[in-house]
Amino acid sequence: MSADQKVLSVKDLKTYIYVNNRCNKALDGVSFDVYRGKTLCVVGESGCGKSITASSITQLLPKLSRIESGEIVYHSERGNIRIDQLERNGPEMRALRGAEISMIFQDPMTALNPVYRIGSQISEGLQYHSKNTLAQLKQTSIDLLRQMGIPLAEQRVDDYPHQFSGGMRQRAMIAMAMSCKPKILIADEPTTALDVTIQAQIFELIDELKQRHNTAVILITHDMGVVAELADHVAVMYMGNIVEQGTVDDVLRHPAHPYTEALLKSIPILGKGKQQQITPIQGSTPDPYQRPKGCQFEPRCPYATERCQTFPDSQSISATHDALCWHSEKVLSHA
Amino acid sequence: MFVYFTRRLLYLIPMLLGISFLIYLGLELTPGDILSYLLPPEAIADLKPEELIAMREALGLNDPFIVRYLYWLGGILQGDFGYSLASGVPISKLVLERIPATLELSIAALLFSTLFGVILGSISALKRGSLMDNSLTVFGMIGVSIPEFIFGLIALVVFALQLEWLPVGKRLMPGYDSYWDHMPHLVMPAMVLGLIMTAGVMRYTRSSMLDSLNKEFIRTARSKGVPEWRVNFIHGLRVALIPVVVLIGFRLPMLIGGTVIIEQVFQWPGIGDLFVNAVRGQNYPLVMMISFLSVTAVLFASFLIDLLTALLDPRIKLE
Numbered sequence: 187m188s189a190d191q192k193v194l195s196v197k198d199l200k201t202y203i204y205v206n207n208r209c210n211k212a213l214d215g216v217s218f219d220v221y222r223g224k225t226l227c228v229v230g231e232s233g234c235g236k237s238i239t240a241s242s243i244t245q246l247l248p249k250l251s252r253i254e255s256g257e258i259v260y261h262s263e264r265g266n267i268r269i270d271q272l273e274r275n276g277p278e279m280r281a282l283r284g285a286e287i288s289m290i291f292q293d294p295m296t297a298l299n300p301v302y303r304i305g306s307q308i309s310e311g312l313q314y315h316s317k318n319t320l321a322q323l324k325q326t327s328i329d330l331l332r333q334m335g336i337p338l339a340e341q342r343v344d345d346y347p348h349q350f351s352g353g354m355r356q357r358a359m360i361a362m363a364m365s366c367k368p369k370i371l372i373a374d375e376p377t378t379a380l381d382v383t384i385q386a387q388i389f390e391l392i393d394e395l396k397q398r399h400n401t402a403v404i405l406i407t408h409d410m411g412v413v414a415e416l417a418d419h420v421a422v423m424y425m426g427n428i429v430e431q432g433t434v435d436d437v438l439r440h441p442a443h444p445y446t447e448a449l450l451k452s453i454p455i456l457g458k459g460k461q462q463q464i465t466p467i468q469g470s471t472p473d474p475y476q477r478p479k480g481c482q483f484e485p486r487c488p489y490a491t492e493r494c495q496t497f498p499d500s501q502s503i504s505a506t507h508d509a510l511c512w513h514s515e516k517v518l519s520h521a
Numbered sequence: 522m523f524v525y526f527t528r529r530l531l532y533l534i535p536m537l538l539g540i541s542f543l544i545y546l547g548l549e550l551t552p553g554d555i556l557s558y559l560l561p562p563e564a565i566a567d568l569k570p571e572e573l574i575a576m577r578e579a580l581g582l583n584d585p586f587i588v589r590y591l592y593w594l595g596g597i598l599q600g601d602f603g604y605s606l607a608s609g610v611p612i613s614k615l616v617l618e619r620i621p622a623t624l625e626l627s628i629a630a631l632l633f634s635t636l637f638g639v640i641l642g643s644i645s646a647l648k649r650g651s652l653m654d655n656s657l658t659v660f661g662m663i664g665v666s667i668p669e670f671i672f673g674l675i676a677l678v679v680f681a682l683q684l685e686w687l688p689v690g691k692r693l694m695p696g697y698d699s700y701w702d703h704m705p706h707l708v709m710p711a712m713v714l715g716l717i718m719t720a721g722v723m724r725y726t727r728s729s730m731l732d733s734l735n736k737e738f739i740r741t742a743r744s745k746g747v748p749e750w751r752v753n754f755i756h757g758l759r760v761a762l763i764p765v766v767v768l769i770g771f772r773l774p775m776l777i778g779g780t781v782i783i784e785q786v787f788q789w790p791g792i793g794d795l796f797v798n799a800v801r802g803q804n805y806p807l808v809m810m811i812s813f814l815s816v817t818a819v820l821f822a823s824f825l826i827d828l829l830t831a832l833l834d835p836r837i838k839l840e
Contacts, residue, residue, distance in 0.1 A: 282746065284744060284747075293737065314748070346835040348836045
């Protein structure tokens, strides 16, 4: 993995959310890299910081939250850009959004403006990031819709979002995100609001676009099946930390963190029949305002020892594989 | 959509008929008959009972209720709105005389409140929690909760009596007749009415805009990298305006019906003033006619609101 293929590197990112005079350390030191033409899947349960990671990269954070420290570096063709140092809605940040880094959201119904036509919403970003006439913009919208596999794109381009089905709306969202041929596509649980039958189509579409345009994809999901199918790299998050990351093979076949191991054991596998053993993760996620002192997973962890009272250092398993656990060797051999 | 609105427009006819019937029924239920308003009591005392009966017969007052109603309705349809009991002047002439004054005041207040209400409401929502927002909220609460006549009287005391900047009331001074001459008279009633109406529009715009700014499509718009003004106004305000248009639409009947209280406080010779005087003088034909016109205005306004919301919100399906 040579460094020139890196498009985004995040180092020790800390994003805190302030609510009711309390501070939720939503991201507490997150580091990862994203490579050109590769898919990074970020998995973890609700509230672990997946979405905050995504919105930190585009600085689309909630109002009362802030990037406290760390680096987000975008390796553009013009050189490196420190995203964390840009003004939140300032001109430099806006020049990146949509054009270089774009996003797809969870629910395409609420993410599209109900009062504007699909076509104008798709080309809105393009209108600001390039010089085009209105006729060109409309033609681009039609072409994009057609590429997304929407039949009769010439007619559908003038429809309103409520005239589209759920799957078509998400395709329109993807068309919108791809309109400026971004280098990075962040998809924040893009199929959670969709029918199971549509999910596979949407993922296929994202994967096809990634290959065609050599786009880096950050896919946030909690579907392990999707991870196995699409991911090149996987980052497992728990309570604001990436507890384990590596290639798909590393993480799914040789989990080195007890949380990853527990997560994999808790998923039923199709075809194994009704007799298969599904082990739920013991206990529940701690209150973000009353966190465990050391390792965040310690209270629920079967491997926990005295040592886990201190926050673990990142343990390198291989060149591509890291885990945030004192006992990663033990977990590895157990699996 | 065209079919829907044609049908909607045709539905107005039975509604108007029903309302005209109710208004006429209301008159029927009031005590006394027209003769007792037409003739001074001394004249009635001097008349013989046969003469009274003959007069009633001649005026058609002995006809069955439904016949008299149809006769009245037929008159309206032919443009004959009847006569004022107080002066004998045709009602249509009285109303037409007052319409310009009412329109002038209502249009000024409506434009002022719509423009400033929407602008201030958006600022309030965008700068939520700021000093600006808090002061506007205080102003809004005052405007919504204090009755308009108190505002009017305070304005009269301050600007007309103490500072003597503006005339006390009426629409025109004797001897002045050009259009611009009565502008000073318009300022105070229009401002008082306009400010009070602004408060309502502002509060409404603020909450509607806060709601739409919290929607996910706002984040989508930001994620495209478009400028903030576009995110806030083209996306946020555009969606927030739909309910505000309804609120403003419901104020449109004011254009015809006038505003009773403000017109009284400032002795503004509009329809509202005419209406109050008609009620005081038990001038029933006039009261009936103004009520009927106001109701017609309300019905047309609600039709217009439907049309506008359908134009503003593509999700509304009309079949």
